[in-house]
Structure formats: C-alpha cells, structure tokens
Amino acid sequence: MSEQDNIKPADLIHLPEGVCLYNRIRFYLNGRKRTYDIPPAMTTLDFVHRELGMYGTKCSCNEGDCGACMVVVVLVVKGKIRYQAINSCIYPAAKLHGKHLITVEGIGTPQNLHPIQTALLDHHGTQCGYCTPGFVMSIFAYLANGGTRDRESTLAALEGNLCRCTGYDSILRAVEQLTRDYQSDDIIPQWCRELEPDLAIFNAPEQLILKQSDRLHPVRAYLVPDTLDELFRQMEEIENSSQYRIICGGTDLMVQANVNKIYYPYLLDISQIEELNGISEHDGSIEIGATVTYNQLKHSALIQAKVPVLIRIIDQIASEQVRNSATLIGNIGNASPVADAATTLLALDARLKIVSAAQERYLSLSAGSPSQSDLDADQRAVKETAPTSYYLDYKQTAIRPGELIHSVIIPEQELTDFATIIKSTKRKAVDISSIVTAAHFRVSDGIIVNARLAIGGADRYPRLSAAFNRFCQGKSLFKGTLERRPYDKKDASGEHPSLATDWFEEAAGIAEQDFAPISDVRGSEGFRSRMIYNHALLCLQRCRDHFSGGAQ
Numbered sequence: 001m002s003e004q005d006n007i008k009p010a011d012l013i014h015l016p017e018g019v020c021l022y023n024r025i026r027f028y029l030n031g032r033k034r035t036y037d038i039p040p041a042m043t044t045l046d047f048v049h050r051e052l053g054m055y056g057t058k059c060s061c062n063e064g065d066c067g068a069c070m071v072v073v074v075l076v077v078k079g080k081i082r083y084q085a086i087n088s089c090i091y092p093a094a095k096l097h098g099k100h101l102i103t104v105e106g107i108g109t110p111q112n113l114h115p116i117q118t119a120l121l122d123h124h125g126t127q128c129g130y131c132t133p134g135f136v137m138s139i140f141a142y143l144a145n146g147g148t149r150d151r152e153s154t155l156a157a158l159e160g161n162l163c164r165c166t167g168y169d170s171i172l173r174a175v176e177q178l179t180r181d182y183q184s185d186d187i188i189p190q191w192c193r194e195l196e197p198d199l200a201i202f203n204a205p206e207q208l209i210l211k212q213s214d215r216l217h218p219v220r221a222y223l224v225p226d227t228l229d230e231l232f233r234q235m236e237e238i239e240n241s242s243q244y245r246i247i248c249g250g251t252d253l254m255v256q257a258n259v260n261k262i263y264y265p266y267l268l269d270i271s272q273i274e275e276l277n278g279i280s281e282h283d284g285s286i287e288i289g290a291t292v293t294y295n296q297l298k299h300s301a302l303i304q305a306k307v308p309v310l311i312r313i314i315d316q317i318a319s320e321q322v323r324n325s326a327t328l329i330g331n332i333g334n335a336s337p338v339a340d341a342a343t344t345l346l347a348l349d350a351r352l353k354i355v356s357a358a359q360e361r362y363l364s365l366s367a368g369s370p371s372q373s374d375l376d377a378d379q380r381a382v383k384e385t386a387p388t389s390y391y392l393d394y395k396q397t398a399i400r401p402g403e404l405i406h407s408v409i410i411p412e413q414e415l416t417d418f419a420t421i422i423k424s425t426k427r428k429a430v431d432i433s434s435i436v437t438a439a440h441f442r443v444s445d446g447i448i449v450n451a452r453l454a455i456g457g458a459d460r461y462p463r464l465s466a467a468f469n470r471f472c473q474g475k476s477l478f479k480g481t482l483e484r485r486p487y488d489k490k491d492a493s494g495e496h497p498s499l500a501t502d503w504f505e506e507a508a509g510i511a512e513q514d515f516a517p518i519s520d521v522r523g524s525e526g527f528r529s530r531m532i533y534n535h536a537l538l539c540l541q542r543c544r545d546h547f548s549g550g551a552q
Helices: 044-051 115-122 132-144 152-156 168-182 190-201 228-238 255-261 294-298 301-306 310-314 328-332 340-347 377-385 465-473 505-512 525-547
Strands: 019-029 032-038 070-078 080-087 100-102 205-212 221-223 244-247 266-270 279-283 285-289 351-355 360-364 392-395 402-410 415-423 435-444 447-454
Touching: 019 190, 019 221, 032 044, 070 132, 070 190, 080 132, 100 190, 115 132, 115 168, 132 152, 132 168, 190 377, 205 228, 205 360, 205 377, 228 244, 228 266, 279 301, 285 301, 285 328, 294 310, 301 310, 301 415, 310 415, 328 340, 340 415, 340 435, 402 525, 415 525, 435 525, 447 525, 465 505, 505 525
Parallel strands: 019 100, 221 266, 244 266
Antiparallel strands: 019 032, 019 205, 070 080, 070 100, 279 285, 285 402, 351 360, 351 402, 415 435, 435 447
C-alpha cells in the first residue's frame, strides 16, 4: 500500500491485514536533523539498533532497571531546555518527535574522547565495559543540567545505573573530578548548544503514514492527540475499550510489552495534551494533571511548600531516569496494590477528576463508602453526593470506557496536619515495596482529630486501616508516655522504638490485624504483618515528635 498523509478517523478501525499506522517523526540525532517512519510502539532502543545500526547503546534488562540502554533526550519543558537521561528500552521512539536524541556515539569518538569518557578511564571506572555507555550518558545529563560535587546528588543522578564490576567508587571519583574541573558549557558540545534555539521553536506536526509492515506486530497504531477532543474522538472510533490503552511516560506499559508480551492494538499517547500538564492551586487544594512527571513534581515550588510528603516518596520511587518520564497519575492508573504514590494520596484523602466526551465526575481513592454506623445524621444527608471509589478489585477500577483520569486533587493541608511515609524495600532505589505505609493526622491541642493510615502491598489495592483510624480518633499524643531507657538503641530509621505512649502499640496491633497480606517474592505474610505493625507505630511516633517540636 502506498503511503498516505491524510488518515481518516475510520482508518483507525479498518486497517487491512499487514498494514500499520507508522509515525513519521522529525527530530535531531547527534546534531543532525532526521526524518524517520517509526513502526507503532517501537522502543528507542530498538530504533537505534535496528533502524540506525548504532550499537553503542546496550540492551540488558529491557525493563528500565539497569541503565545500560541510557541515552539523553534534549527537550523543552515549560519553556526551558532540559537534558534528560532516559531508559531507551522503555521509551517509545515516536516520542522523539521534536526532540534531540544524543547517544554515546554522539559525544565522543575513539580518536576524540569526551571528558566524561577520559575521566572514567583515568579513574579506572570501567572494567567489562558493558554498563559504561549508560553511565556516560547519565553523567552527561547530570553535568549538562549543572550537577554539583555533592555526593548525594551524584548518587541520585546515577541510581538508575548498575555496575557489577567496579564497586562504583571509581565511577564516583571520576564524577567528582568532572564537577571540580568542568562547567556545564564544557560538557555540552557546541553543536548541541547551537540546536537549542531550534528545539525551542519546533512546531512541525507529527504525521501518521499507512504502510505495509514487513513484521507482524500486535500494535497497529501509536496515536498522539494534542487535545482532549481529539483523544475522545479516537476513543470513540476504536469503540472497543479493551483494544486501546492510554500511555504517557510508558514506564509501566512498555515493560509489560517487553517482558510479559502484553500488547494492545492501539496506544493513545496523551503527553502532548497541554491541558493535562499543570500543577495548580484552587482554594487551597492542589490539582496535578495527568501528564505531570515525578521530576516535574519534585522541582515544583508549590508541591515543596504545600505537600512535602509527596517529595519524600518521589525520591524513593524508581530512579532519576525513570522519573523523567513516569507520571503520578500513571502510578494510580495501573492500579498496583503496592503503588507508592497512590498509597500516599490515599492517606491525603485525594480524589480523582475523571473526564469523558460527555461529562466529568470524581472518584475517591478510598475503598468503598463508610458504613451507615460510621456516619452521623449530617454525614448521611450528603453521603449520596460523595465521590464513589476508584478501586473495585485487584487491577480493576471504576474507570468506564471512554473515560480518562484528568487530574488528582489533594485537599488543603492545615497547619495542624502531619503526613509521613514509610517504604520497606530491599534496595534504597529502583525497587518495589514489600510494604508501603502513608499516614495523615489532624491534631488539635495534642488530640488526634482525624487519622488516615493507608497501606500498600497488603491487599488487592492500597487500603485504609479503618479500625486504626477509628481507634486513634480522640486520643492524646502525649498522655502515658513511656520513659526512654538509657540502654535503648535506635533502630535503622533513627527512632527509639520504646518511646511511645501506652496506646501506640495497641493502635499498631489493630492496624496489623486489619490486613491479611499474602506471601510472595518480596516478603512473607508474617514479615508483611510485622512491617504493618512497625510502620503504624513509627507513624504515631513521628506525629508525636512533630507536634512536640522533635525531629520528624
């Protein structure tokens, strides 16, 4: 079939056998403008290997964990040029449209090494060498964005890169030398700087091209609407909602495709819908749009000031590289039982704004509605207008065909509020929680007025401990405090376990009994139950310390 530039809506559901909608993208590759037709849902790693024949970028885990496939994408974020290290194995190549892709081949050659490559050699930062291209690109992005000599910042920038040979110290010494001897202008090649103005004004539309595919692939089209109206039209044309999935960063959906071979005929990429990329405040409540990435949230002054607990959990989710693409709403949308951000938002009593072509509505992250016995007369009167629950069962939600999670709304946080988060994992970064606990307390004169303890990893979806929350209400944080014994030792979190009021342990036991976790690869039933107890106790201790002027 010949190429066609004008694709009619009906073509989305009447593609002949063996025909796909390719994405014709225009982008820059290592300083040169390129145009390519991309098969639907092809990853950037496959594109670099198969279409470009460039093999400096390595393939290892194929799920965004190891960093061997790291490349740098230069793009405009809110009017500013950013150099982002991304995992090419889970980054759809169609997303390169209007961006600048830099691979390890672009920043240095065997005859003319980049300062990063020279520093790694000088400090013996490479042995087998398989991980080295990924480290080079992560370091490049870190320094290009003004990376400092601060060791914690360096570790955070490299947390998505694994090395099984060096033990990392030699790599860290190389980065330390680079931050001491070079500025970002020394790290970024001149040809790269010269392209930045072009990226800022790039506005060429992406095209869909009908092509006969020489490879059988279950994904027929990767669609990139730029308005909600266009998105809803595409949903309507596809008709069967099981045939499409909404994608933004792709950090979960692309792993499903790579590892579990789970595909959908149509992927609808919402990353270019401007309306969905905002962080705003309305009457004290914070609204976060569906396409806002974790790193956008992390650097938001509004989130830092109003919802600092979100910053604390974001630092523990995935890696710096994954957070460049992954979104808060995506963490909710995949309905994982152990979703860190969703558990945190549940504790904060956040609600979801759901939109379709016909209406908008709101869903609560809390499972189910309160029982009649839990409601007083005034509450019963407004029960019917309260948001219904988002979670229905394991991986099942109340989202209807044709609907989209538009944003999440976090209620105003009062000065008398305290929120905290605890995540138990085997690794500090790039790991899935065994148990994640978030808690929100509203306190008046030392009395807990309201408590919301949310647990992820202990049920079919993140869930509140209703029994714990009821038990804590009306309790004093300071009465019956046990004396700290001089021989008490701090635990791994720096807390004194025995420094609690006499009811704290009873409350923690109630939380433990409120869940019946399962055993799996990340922890046994007994381990998870004990973690729920420990987490609940620690949340209460932190709350008491916060309102007594102690450390959080």
